[in-house]
Amino acid sequence: MKTKDILLAGVGGQGVMLASNIISEVLFKAGFDVKTSSIKGMSQRLGSVVSSVRFGEKVYSPVIRKADYFLGFELLETLRYISYLNKGGIGIINNYESRIENYPKEIIKRIKKNNVILLDGQKMLGNKKVINLLFLGILSRHLGIEKRFWIESIKEIIPEKYVNINLRAFEEGINVDFKNKR
Amino acid sequence: MNKKLLSGNEAIARGAYEAGVKVACSYPGTPATEINEALVGHKEIYTEWSANEKVALEIAFGACYAGKRAIVSMKHVGLNVAADPLFTISYAGVNSGLVIVSADDPGIFSSQNEQDNRNYAKFAKIPMLEPSDSQEAKDFTKLAFDISEKYDTPVLLRLTTRVSHSKSIVELGQRKESQKEIKKDIKKYVMIPSHAKPRHVFVEERLKKLEDLSNKINKIEYNNYDIGIITNGISYQYAKEVMPNASFLKLNMSYPLPKKLITEFSKKVKKLYVIEELDPFIEEQVKALGVNCIGKEKFPICGELSPSMIDSILNNKTYSKIEDVLPKRLPAWCNGCPYNSLFAALKELDLNVIGDIGCYTLAALEPYNALDVQINMGLSIGASFGVEKVSKEKNIAVIGDSTFVHSGITALIDIFNNKSTGTVIIIDNGGTAMTGMQPYPKVDFAKLAKAIGIKNIVKINSKSSIKSVIENEVNKKELSVIVYEEPCLLGK
Numbered sequence: 001m002k003t004k005d006i007l008l009a010g011v012g013g014q015g016v017m018l019a020s021n022i023i024s025e026v027l028f029k030a031g032f033d034v035k036t037s038s039i040k041g042m043s044q045r046l047g048s049v050v051s052s053v054r055f056g057e058k059v060y061s062p063v064i065r066k067a068d069y070f071l072g073f074e075l076l077e078t079l080r081y082i083s084y085l086n087k088g089g090i091g092i093i094n095n096y097e098s099r100i101e102n103y104p105k106e107i108i109k110r111i112k113k114n115n116v117i118l119l120d121g122q123k124m125l126g127n128k129k130v131i132n133l134l135f136l137g138i139l140s141r142h143l144g145i146e147k148r149f150w151i152e153s154i155k156e157i158i159p160e161k162y163v164n165i166n167l168r169a170f171e172e173g174i175n176v177d178f179k180n181k182r
Numbered sequence: 183m184n185k186k187l188l189s190g191n192e193a194i195a196r197g198a199y200e201a202g203v204k205v206a207c208s209y210p211g212t213p214a215t216e217i218n219e220a221l222v223g224h225k226e227i228y229t230e231w232s233a234n235e236k237v238a239l240e241i242a243f244g245a246c247y248a249g250k251r252a253i254v255s256m257k258h259v260g261l262n263v264a265a266d267p268l269f270t271i272s273y274a275g276v277n278s279g280l281v282i283v284s285a286d287d288p289g290i291f292s293s294q295n296e297q298d299n300r301n302y303a304k305f306a307k308i309p310m311l312e313p314s315d316s317q318e319a320k321d322f323t324k325l326a327f328d329i330s331e332k333y334d335t336p337v338l339l340r341l342t343t344r345v346s347h348s349k350s351i352v353e354l355g356q357r358k359e360s361q362k363e364i365k366k367d368i369k370k371y372v373m374i375p376s377h378a379k380p381r382h383v384f385v386e387e388r389l390k391k392l393e394d395l396s397n398k399i400n401k402i403e404y405n406n407y408d409i410g411i412i413t414n415g416i417s418y419q420y421a422k423e424v425m426p427n428a429s430f431l432k433l434n435m436s437y438p439l440p441k442k443l444i445t446e447f448s449k450k451v452k453k454l455y456v457i458e459e460l461d462p463f464i465e466e467q468v469k470a471l472g473v474n475c476i477g478k479e480k481f482p483i484c485g486e487l488s489p490s491m492i493d494s495i496l497n498n499k500t501y502s503k504i505e506d507v508l509p510k511r512l513p514a515w516c517n518g519c520p521y522n523s524l525f526a527a528l529k530e531l532d533l534n535v536i537g538d539i540g541c542y543t544l545a546a547l548e549p550y551n552a553l554d555v556q557i558n559m560g561l562s563i564g565a566s567f568g569v570e571k572v573s574k575e576k577n578i579a580v581i582g583d584s585t586f587v588h589s590g591i592t593a594l595i596d597i598f599n600n601k602s603t604g605t606v607i608i609i610d611n612g613g614t615a616m617t618g619m620q621p622y623p624k625v626d627f628a629k630l631a632k633a634i635g636i637k638n639i640v641k642i643n644s645k646s647s648i649k650s651v652i653e654n655e656v657n658k659k660e661l662s663v664i665v666y667e668e669p670c671l672l673g674k
Contacts, residue, residue, distance in 0.1 A: 024187055025187060034187060037347065038348075047513055048511045061416075061419045062349075062416075063344065064489075065490045101509060104509070
């Protein structure tokens with residue numbers, strides 16, 4: 001099996017690292033060789049966060065060259081990294097702006113490709129804190145890993161009192177009807 | 183089989199645990215912090231966040247002299263601070279194992295420079311191991327303790343940011359306690375000239391024996407003979423990724439180098455590359471053997487390598503590094519950070535602000551532009567006195583609480599005794615905030631300043647009239663210390 005690459009990008013506080021940790025744990029449990037690499041900005045909050053997960057029979061470099069799956073939690077950070085997405089790859093993008101000075105205009109136009117799914121996570125869930133789990137739900141439809149590994153990993157990694165709300169967001173992601181959401 | 187997904191740093195901690203480490207010391211610093219964080223909480227191990235890296239190494243050395251394994255971890259620049267004990271511990275050697283972990287930062291993600299600490303292994307004449315993933319990080323930590331005891335030497339375990347912060351699968355093992363007791367040996371541990379001279383001879387002999395070991399534990403992976411690659415650490419993983427069919431000499435132990443293996447390898451392959459991040463550390467030594475190789479003429483000294491870059495260089499592809507022309511998210515203080523009011527006042531006063539290392543260094547960036555100098559831990563106090571001696575312009579030293587304990591106290595004693603008329607602001611937010619609010623050995627700063635003999639000591643907080651207090655102290659003809667007390671929001 002060829003190594004597959006997942007790239008996640010967003011800003012601090014969006015749960016990018018948590019999502020990356022869950023994905024890597026799921027793939028590990030499913031029996032793949034897994035390597036991750038993450039870069040957080042120096043700031044404690046609202047800095048760029050980018051993380052990658054690679055999996056396959058044997059993974060060498062933790063650093064990716066291209067991505068088969070891309071999870072963009074914020075539009076500017078998506079624009080920054082979307083060029084990594086392979087032609088046939090799948091992008092799941094949150095329609096959300098964490099604005100800074102000189103924030104680029106019309107990002108959506110620039111990132112919209114056939115294989116990019118744009119979602120308004122906050123509207124769908126009414127809770128921006130668990131958008132990361134919504135995205136994992138969607139990703140899980142494409143990765144084809146048994147659902148029990150996802151549930152187990154979520155329960156292991158997320159503090160107990162938040163598990164239910166996160167599981168609900170994950171289920172929501174599994175069940176999104178894209179014909180109406182695109 | 184018990185396996186777990188661990189970061190390189192967590193794997194080092196796990197290796198230390200399994201190796202029976204009894205003492206673990208560190209001063210927090212990216213990318214090394216998580217090593218000690220992962221050790222805190224083990225009931226079998228005494229852990230601490232030390233005042234600085236030098237003290238951390240000294241405590242670890244004491245434990246190893248007393249017969250128990252000890253590990254000390256730090257970021258690359260921390261080893262500069264600990265260099266003084268390091269060089270002579272190299273002569274004295276160890277009783278139980280002593281491992282020094284240096285996490286370097288190629289690419290300067292979160293540091294003030296990009297120094298290559300492999301040079302310390304050569305400089306201090308000690309062996310160095312370089313893991314390339316988390317399993318190796320754990321295995322090499324245990325190996326480092328064995329080498330340390332067998333060869334009577336401290337061992338340098340050198341990581342880089344990508345190895346420290348990448349996760350991969352690690353097989354866990356059992357802890358084995360370290361058993362030795364204290365063993366007095368004045369000729370070995372008291373480094374007066376008459377003792378140090380024979381120990382230097384020992385160190386040179388030790389290096390020869392370590393080179394034999396290096397020839398045994400480094401491995402050649404023969405494949406296609408057209409291209410041979412000598413490489414280390416994360417560069418191995420990158421190169422293996424893009425050149426799976428090439429032959430490799432992977433340097434697990436990168437000092438001393440396995441000269442025999444290098445010569446043998448170079449004879450078998452047609453074209454020899456040395457792929458390493460930062461300095462031509464391996465390349466220069468390979469060339470000194472009379473072996474021809476391609477290294478830094480093709481690969482950059484500055485910054486990180488990457489699989490894409492190596493692919494483009496080895497396979498003559500155009501390297502399309504994605505230029506990030508988009509607006510950057512500059513690091514900034516948390517909303518409501520109490521540094522805002524302090525630096526707003528400093529900016530209004532238009533002083534030369536000689537700064538130090540911590541979250542407050544961000545005052546140098548937009549929109550504040552209120553910090554003029556930052557070089558190393560503790561520089562602010564001495565440097566501001568240097569300014570005072572030659573310039574009429576008003577200046578002030580600004581230093582954080584943890585940084586002051588790390589390296590500021592001696593400078594304060596110096597400038598007081600040399601009759602400084604300057605002003606030092608110690609920002610007391612209760613912890614080492616930049617790296618995640620680790621505790622540090624706390625002291626009452628006002629009482630300390632008083633004990634030094636300083637008369638003008640003012641405590642303020644964000645509700646004080648900061649500007650007028652600073653102005654008042656700066657205009658005095660004596661040294662002043664202002665303690666700005668506001669707890670970090672993260673610690674609340």
